[in-house]
Amino acid sequence: MLRREFLGFATGIVTMPALIDFPPRRRTVVLDLQEHCCLRESVAGYNAVLADLSLATRRSVVIVPAAGRIPEAALQRIVTSVQAGAVVILESGAAFASRQDLRAHGDALRALEVRVSAPVHLWPRGTPYVDYQWPRAAKLRDFSRVIPLADHAGEAIGWIDGVPVALRRQVSRGTFIFLGSPLGPALWAGDADAKRWLLDVVRS
Amino acid sequence: MKKAIGDNMIPKEWGFERGLELVKKAGYDGIELWLGDVPWFQMATSDSDVRELRRKVENAGLVVSNVSTGLHWATPLSARDPAARAQAARIVERQIETAVLLGTDAVLVVAGLVTEEVPYNEVYQRCLEALKLLGDKAARAAVKVGCENCNSEQRFLISPREFSQFLNDVGSPAVGIHLDVGNIHDTGFAEQWIEIHGPRITRIHLKDVLKHRGRCGDQSVYTNLFLGDNNWPGIRAALTKVRYDGWLIAEMEARYRYAPDQQFYDTAQAMDRFISGRL
Numbered sequence: 001m002l003r004r005e006f007l008g009f010a011t012g013i014v015t016m017p018a019l020i021d022f023p024p025r026r027r028t029v030v031l032d033l034q035e036h037c038c039l040r041e042s043v044a045g046y047n048a049v050l051a052d053l054s055l056a057t058r059r060s061v062v063i064v065p066a067a068g069r070i071p072e073a074a075l076q077r078i079v080t081s082v083q084a085g086a087v088v089i090l091e092s093g094a095a096f097a098s099r100q101d102l103r104a105h106g107d108a109l110r111a112l113e114v115r116v117s118a119p120v121h122l123w124p125r126g127t128p129y130v131d132y133q134w135p136r137a138a139k140l141r142d143f144s145r146v147i148p149l150a151d152h153a154g155e156a157i158g159w160i161d162g163v164p165v166a167l168r169r170q171v172s173r174g175t176f177i178f179l180g181s182p183l184g185p186a187l188w189a190g191d192a193d194a195k196r197w198l199l200d201v202v203r204s
Numbered sequence: 205m206k207k208a209i210g211d212n213m214i215p216k217e218w219g220f221e222r223g224l225e226l227v228k229k230a231g232y233d234g235i236e237l238w239l240g241d242v243p244w245f246q247m248a249t250s251d252s253d254v255r256e257l258r259r260k261v262e263n264a265g266l267v268v269s270n271v272s273t274g275l276h277w278a279t280p281l282s283a284r285d286p287a288a289r290a291q292a293a294r295i296v297e298r299q300i301e302t303a304v305l306l307g308t309d310a311v312l313v314v315a316g317l318v319t320e321e322v323p324y325n326e327v328y329q330r331c332l333e334a335l336k337l338l339g340d341k342a343a344r345a346a347v348k349v350g351c352e353n354c355n356s357e358q359r360f361l362i363s364p365r366e367f368s369q370f371l372n373d374v375g376s377p378a379v380g381i382h383l384d385v386g387n388i389h390d391t392g393f394a395e396q397w398i399e400i401h402g403p404r405i406t407r408i409h410l411k412d413v414l415k416h417r418g419r420c421g422d423q424s425v426y427t428n429l430f431l432g433d434n435n436w437p438g439i440r441a442a443l444t445k446v447r448y449d450g451w452l453i454a455e456m457e458a459r460y461r462y463a464p465d466q467q468f469y470d471t472a473q474a475m476d477r478f479i480s481g482r483l
Contacts, residue, residue: 038286039286040286041329041330096285096286096287122321123320123321124320124321128320128321128323141323143284144284144285144321144322185284185326188329189323189325189326189329190325190329191325
């Protein structure tokens with residue numbers, strides 16, 4: 001899918017039912033892909049942090065934790081949400097997925113104009129951190145396996161050993177964020193820096 | 205108190221039955237079976253074959269003291285990969301199942317492994333979640349899960365109060381501590397661990413440790429009973445204080461290079477001496 005197709009993807013979409021419905025007063029939603037979520041503790045991590053979030057956010061936020069295969073309906077919702085001005089965080093868990101789900105994950109990312117490389121097992125390594133530069137500079141723990149970005153230097157917001165693994169992109173009024181290294185498990189484990197980083201994104 | 209020794213001490217070329225004869229002859233009351241560490245007791249060993257192991261143990265005049273495993277060193281409950289964690293939980297479940305088949309009521313689990321890659325906070329949370337579920341399963345089977353204190357090797361739950369807090373957080377009466385008095389070496393004193401954990405101790409591993417005796421003075425090495433630096437009178441007194449009257453299981457990390465059967469006799473005699481309190 002080309003960028004202009006991505007931008008126009010929302011046209012004619014039928015709203016997906018219960019899977020990712022926005023409750024009327026809640027503007028931050030964790031979109032649980034259920035069997036297509038590769039790391040359940042990532043869902044728990046985001047939910048735990050967002051449960052503490054008493055402040056209203058400026059914009060709607062959709063978080064997709066540890067995505068493996070991304071169903072068409074979820075993909076459409078990601079696009080429509082960004083189109084509507086939301087911040088969408090798509091966290092990849094595909095490095096922990098089966099080969100088939102990994103392939104399907106890559107196909108879905110291409111539809112979102114995100115090109116990635118094959119998963120990399122990071123360990124053993126010297127520095128166990130992902131370096132984020134946006135929305136705040138932060139060193140957050142890697143999660144053993146990563147999906148690196150290909151050709152996204154200009155939009156990258158996070159790197160491991162100089163390799164880009166996270167990007168941010170403005171799409172229409174919304175912001176699309178891709179995380180190639182799972183952040184949710186760090187939230188689940190109580191990492192205060194990871195929480196601050198997420199809250200800054202949510203409030204951005 | 206009763207004496208046992210692990211079947212992983214039996215020279216592999218001897219086979220299980222010859223090993224049992226030696227264990228009985230050396231004066232032990234029971235044998236600890238190590239799932240996955242010996243050819244006769246693997247994850248794939250069928251229920252009927254496990255029953256056959258029990259028959260052999262009982263025919264030798266012994267009982268099974270508990271079911272242990274070293275499989276969690278490679279596949280820990282704290283793994284980041286959900287598939288590896290599921291396999292680790294399955295290992296514990298199989299331990300529980302086989303404990304019932306073997307007529308014993310305790311299993312040993314190395315609960316978590318802190319590494320450079322997998323940090324402490326993650327390990328703590330994952331072990332907590334896993335053991336809450338496994339504790340329920342163990343309780344239904346009337347089996348106790350003893351988390352072993354492998355202090356230095358695990359780099360996890362290194363102090364007795366920390367371990368106690370962990371067990372509090374698990375909150376299951378079916379989950380306790382399998383206390384290894386030789387594993388504490390530089391991180392404390394076994395007699396203090398015994399006093400703190402008391403009724404939560406499911407089984408006790410006995411071995412001794414030479415503290416700071418390595419070539420550079422910075423290493424501790426395991427050794428036979430009474431040869432190392434454990435305070436054996438203190439340990440014996442602490443067991444009396446907490447009224448521990450269960451299994452003592454010899455876990456000799458260092459094997460005799462020659463005459464391996466002699467280690468069974470020597471260790472049994474040392475354990476008798478320890479139990480009698482003539483120290």
